[in-house]
Amino acid sequence: MVNAKVLVVDDEEAIREMIAVSLEMAGLECIGTDNAQTAHSLIVDKRPDIILLDWMLPGTSGIELARRLKRDETTNEIPIIMLTAKTEEDNKIQGLDAGADDYVTKPFSSRELLSRIKAVLRRTHGDKNKAILVEGLALDPISHRITADERPVDMGPTEYRLLEFFMTHQDRAYSRAQLLDQVWGGNVYVEDRTVDVHIRRLRKALAPHKYDHLVQTVRGTGYRFSTKF
Amino acid sequence: MVNAKVLVVDDEEAIREMIAVSLEMAGLECIGTDNAQTAHSLIVDKRPDIILLDWMLPGTSGIELARRLKRDETTNEIPIIMLTAKTEEDNKIQGLDAGADDYVTKPFSSRELLSRIKAVLRRTHGDKNKAILVEGLALDPISHRITADERPVDMGPTEYRLLEFFMTHQDRAYSRAQLLDQVWGGNVYVEDRTVDVHIRRLRKALAPHKYDHLVQTVRGTGYRFSTKF
DNA sequence: TTTTACGGTCATACTTCTGTAACATACTTT
DNA sequence: AAAGTATGTTACAGAAGTATGACCGTAAAA
Numbered sequence: 001m002v003n004a005k006v007l008v009v010d011d012e013e014a015i016r017e018m019i020a021v022s023l024e025m026a027g028l029e030c031i032g033t034d035n036a037q038t039a040h041s042l043i044v045d046k047r048p049d050i051i052l053l054d055w056m057l058p059g060t061s062g063i064e065l066a067r068r069l070k071r072d073e074t075t076n077e078i079p080i081i082m083l084t085a086k087t088e089e090d091n092k093i094q095g096l097d098a099g100a101d102d103y104v105t106k107p108f109s110s111r112e113l114l115s116r117i118k119a120v121l122r123r124t125h126g127d128k129n130k131a132i133l134v135e136g137l138a139l140d141p142i143s144h145r146i147t148a149d150e151r152p153v154d155m156g157p158t159e160y161r162l163l164e165f166f167m168t169h170q171d172r173a174y175s176r177a178q179l180l181d182q183v184w185g186g187n188v189y190v191e192d193r194t195v196d197v198h199i200r201r202l203r204k205a206l207a208p209h210k211y212d213h214l215v216q217t218v219r220g221t222g223y224r225f226s227t228k229f
Numbered sequence: 230m231v232n233a234k235v236l237v238v239d240d241e242e243a244i245r246e247m248i249a250v251s252l253e254m255a256g257l258e259c260i261g262t263d264n265a266q267t268a269h270s271l272i273v274d275k276r277p278d279i280i281l282l283d284w285m286l287p288g289t290s291g292i293e294l295a296r297r298l299k300r301d302e303t304t305n306e307i308p309i310i311m312l313t314a315k316t317e318e319d320n321k322i323q324g325l326d327a328g329a330d331d332y333v334t335k336p337f338s339s340r341e342l343l344s345r346i347k348a349v350l351r352r353t354h355g356d357k358n359k360a361i362l363v364e365g366l367a368l369d370p371i372s373h374r375i376t377a378d379e380r381p382v383d384m385g386p387t388e389y390r391l392l393e394f395f396m397t398h399q400d401r402a403y404s405r406a407q408l409l410d411q412v413w414g415g416n417v418y419v420e421d422r423t424v425d426v427h428i429r430r431l432r433k434a435l436a437p438h439k440y441d442h443l444v445q446t447v448r449g450t451g452y453r454f455s456t457k458f
Numbered sequence: 459t460t461t462t463a464c465g466g467t468c469a470t471a472c473t474t475c476t477g478t479a480a481c482a483t484a485c486t487t488t
Numbered sequence: 489a490a491a492g493t494a495t496g497t498t499a500c501a502g503a504a505g506t507a508t509g510a511c512c513g514t515a516a517a518a
Contacts, residue, residue: 142400143400144450152457156476158476190476193495194476194478196496197476197478200495201476217495219485219494219495385463386464387464422467422468423467425506426466426467426507428507429506429507446507448473448475
């Protein structure tokens with residue numbers, strides 16, 4: 001999406017400036033503020049297409065603002081990318097919980113930020129009911145079917161949801177815990193290693209069609225769905 | 230379209246009566262109410278093919294009802310013709326905005342109204358009287374009969390409606406709740422599992438003709454009607 | 459009134475899916 | 489190379505989801 005409007009909420013002027021420059025260079029419109037209060041007005045008023053939100057804000061915290069936005073029907077569809085310091089790993093979980101669509105750890109390169117923004121916009125702005133196609137692998141949410149080069153692929157409900165999540169969140173490594181949160185749902189108590197088994201089942205279903213290479217192991221971290229490497 | 234079901238929402242009894250008479254003379258089924266509240270129940274329950282909606286209603290306004298209908302996935306395909314007084318020209322714009330398919334200005338002749346209704350129905354619904362053919366399976370809405378390769382297929386009324394819905398909504402997975410809403414009507418209290426039984430009865434009716442494979446189970450989700458796989 | 463057809467619910471038989479544990483294998487570190 | 493850690497694989501028992509036949513009340517037809 002060209003000329004999307006991005007709102008940057010961060011209390012450090014320098015960071016906002018840095019982001020603004022690189023985003024504008026990429027053809028995105030950029031507005032910014034240093035506090036949640038103003039941020040909310042800007043959101044209601046200017047209706048940005050995406051929000052970059054620092055997790056540590058003076059006054060109302062970022063997480064609080066995110067919750068508030070996700071609760072309100074008029075704003076809950078605006079995607080949020082949270083910006084978090086490396087040390088605040090825990091926040092990632094809270095963040096995804098509060099409805100963030102992705103997170104980027106500081107410090108980050110503008111290239112990475114940009115690619116994340118584009119990924120999120122592609123995901124949220126696309127038709128939710130449109131079939132997703134990756135190489136010859138297609139997932140059609142309407143008929144609830146998977147096809148590999150036109151041939152049906154048989155898999156269980158959990159594998160379907162897992163694949164659906166992967167296909168809408170490509171090129172990013174997810175920990176087992178994150179996958180459990182996103183695919184199983186946040187309030188389920190399930191062993192981490194169970195994810196391995198379902199990954200295995202998903203690969204097994206894809207293998208006959210030669211698409212199992214898309215489900216990749218990221219050792220020490222978790223799994224990733226990608227056409228690269 | 231013969232025997233289409235029309236819902237008239239207008240607070241003036243006289244107008245409803247006038248419309249009802251002329252529509253019924255033209256072979257259309259006609260139900261009516263004077264308020265948005267009841268209108269919504271009737272829509273959910275009886276699933277009319279088209280709605281004639283007065284813009285000025287006591288209580289919930291017509292425009293509000295229209296918006297609500299267009300927001301809801303189960304009702305947003307029902308066409309709406311708004312009835313508006315000559316002086317309220319502005320409303321036309323608002324109305325079309327809210328999702329109305331056409332508008333008629335009061336006072337209007339019954340001939341004009343009828344031709345508008347037919348136009349909208351032709352446009353939106355296609356010809357609902359045309360038989361639907363899937364592989365060798367044919368549903369004829371006129372005679373209200375099912376044939377498989379020219380041979381009659383015997384089934385109950387509910388199975389007929391279920392099959393009719395399926396044949397007009399192919400390749401799409403529906404939950405039991407959705408099927409209840411669409412085939413039974415939204416305000417009916419029936420167990421989810423009842424759907425299973427009617428699916429069974431439908432399959433049983435189709436099985437001797439080898440068309441039961443069209444009714445497919447989508448485990449964990451519901452059912453689907455499709456010629457594929 | 460009796461008969462028949464139909465719709466909804468239940469109980470039961472089946473089928474498929476799920477999470478875990480246990481063991482195998484691969485990669486890292488020392 | 490050995491030990492330690494992470495991931496892959498398999499088997500299995502319990503859980504969850506479906507299929508099916510029977511039952512009963514109701515309403516229409518005979």
